[in-house]
Amino acid sequence: MKLYNLEKFRKNFKEYTELRVQENNSLSISLLQGDVSKNQKSSSSGVSTRVFKNGYWGFASDPIINKDSINKTIKDATKNSEFLTEKKGKKNIILPSRPGEIYKNFSTDKKRINQKQLIEFLKEVDNYIVKNCPKVSSRSLRISNLNMEKSIITSDGSKAYVFRPRSLVIISLTTEISNEPVSLYEVYGGFGEFEDNFNNPKKVFSKVDKLYSDLMDKAEGVYPEAGVHECILDADLAGILAHEAIGHTTEADMVRNGSIAGNNLNKKVASELITLTDYANTYNGDLCPVPVFIDDEGIKAEDAVIIKDGILKGFMHNKESADYFDVAPTGNARAYQYYDEPLIRMRNTAINPGKSKLEDMISSIDDGYYLMKPSNGQADSTSEFMFGIIKGYKIKNGKIDKAIRETTISGIAFDVLKSVSMVSDDMSWTSAGMCGKKQIIPVGMGGPAVKCKINIGGK
């Protein structure tokens, strides 16, 4: 795609209007048992317009990007909002505004790698696995890249261009013990193009060694004992807890619809060791995995502080929810495809680091678990959550003991956060997953390790 000059269409805006031209490019290559089972590229581009008239939204989109189609989406979106006004009458809502202008291109400066070289990259890693991981019975490797490129103008004066890439390598290994398969996978990479994240397959070899070693531990692992235990949730789990279990309940549309967070504003919802923020673009001077400078409603994005020192302080907003709650918008409105309307979405949701050392946290537990990698997670309006756990260890007498097999943890997030007694002084981010809420979208999650009490499913 190219940077579109949308300014000339501004004169056609009669109501509050957002105009967006977008292209998503994705690439997916899979090696299954050494065979290329998937080798594909995909491109999806188009234009969309959203109009807010008399309190109702109209939205229209078209895959063709030219003067006529752009004008037609403006006309159709207006017509759609008028359809609702005719049926329902007028509502008097004035959307808040914090316009900005931004140009952010995060594409690589490095020499481009073509699809053949990407396959060679995976094959080299695959060959390494075959040679060095003798007990692996099945293996799959995947490259998954997604570049999202948007040009946006809004009738209240915003103008933005952003090219935001993500590149991932996913490796899954399986071994068999007593004829039963045991698997483990890991996702590497995140924000940035492949050339920036993976310049040499040999750099992945040490990660394969670690994954294989963890798989061998897991194969000899035990099922955890069901019940409530003292646990350490490593960074990835703290991140998914922040995102799934707290984050979703504090999206302002969910709050407005009755999520449990709505009744707890300015109340203590967590240990005073917990501060939780949805970062817009930067943490501690570094770019977050999904940096958002202007959202898809043209709002200059700001950090949304959700919990500060254990007290619930605020929610994530788009323009409409900010008007409803009479607060400033945070810049959380994002859309996945050109034909999607912006929704309130998290950006980079993280628990802030504390002061404890991980080794001290482990040695403080007599009988518990160190839970390290989630598979998936789901949460509820009540903040009740469930995460699959694919990697973890038992802790016995302050020391790491046997690995554990797959299990599930669950609880009420606000209760779990109240039980937090230690937070590690380090921090790591991931951007491996897609968050689902009508549309999917890449999100960033981060955190330190936290010590808490949690319910484990066991077997």
Next chain:
Amino acid sequence: MSKKITKFAIDTLLKKGADKAECWYIVEKNDELNIHNEDIDLFRTKKNIKLKLEAIKDNKKGEITLNEVNKENIKKQAKNLIDIALSSKEDPAHDISSEKERKTFKRGPESPDYDLMFENMDHFIKAVKNDFPKINVEKAIYAFNNIEKTYHNSNNVFLKSNRYYYNFTTMFLAEDNEKSSSFNYISTAINDPKQNLLNQAELKTLLSQSIDHLNPKPVPEKFVGDIIITPHALQSLIRFITSYLRDSAIITKRSIYKDKINEKIASDKFNLHSAPLSEKLAYNYFITSDGFIAKDLQIIENGVLKSFLLSLYGANKTNHKRSLNQGGNFIIEPGDKNLEQIINNTEKGIILRRFSGGNPSDSGDFSGIAKNSFYIENGEIKHPLKETMISGNLASMLKDIKAISKERINFGSSIFPWISTSNFTISSK
């Protein structure tokens, strides 16, 4: 129009050097009314075009999907695609459809009735406010979908389908003072827009149960007992089970059913069909993703596994038969007990309304939270559940089936009964 595009694409791919070529041209249009904050506040029109090109050269395959569909871009992408294919590893299992029939299919009402859609949504939200005042409708989407798919390949296979259908999705929870229930939802495909949305997929019962869930309680103790899986919960569990029958699980031999064709894997009460041609379903498909005319298929017959769900590639790779379809549109045959009888016969267990859990392990073990579920003791529903986990094994779950209900729910894309099974570990915090 679509035939001109697909023919040009196939001819171009062959000219650029493909040994075999196939393409999908998909034009999607949907119009949807959205409820947020208990008001119909968004009317959205979506248009999308996809041209998916696949080429095989020297037994190497590549794939490109684009939506800027014009001759110049097709020529450019066809050249790229040959390079992509050549970069792949040689695999003789790659092939394209040899379907003999050239056929077009059409089903459903061809154009939307916006006024009727609005009236139906308006009635829905007013009725919920009136009859279920403690319910918050978090969102509801009523959409009309118009999907045209054209498949064409270099074996001169040409298939086209036009599918028109409505679908309705709503997500809701109950709220009372400082209490909130879990959310619940339905999603259902509909042919007739006149249908009352509240009558879809037992929605009224679910709304009422959400209000019950404002006051949930844990199970009294950890126990091994029965679960009655509702049709809603079966939607995710059947997806888990059938994932063991698909290409990836069979090719990698990770499936628990890899060598179980014609063997008993479930109770003899259990009959599972994949029926994309069923007239009972509002949403279906006529063409498989590997370019064949879909046929109805019985996957499990009286508990015996009769078919995997293998594509042409999966079949070539494993020396099994290609399946008659690609799965989906699942229908489970009804049983011989009323739901009430099944509940009455349950000594200790739960009704599982929604399963929130991780994907099962390769061995079929799975665990997760029983959402919107109820505790049963001595044949009676006792109370709604909170923070209750279940764990079991998918393979055992099918073998341990005790009863299947006569009643079923038609979700428009699948039809499921209630199924009672045993040996689940059930515990609350």
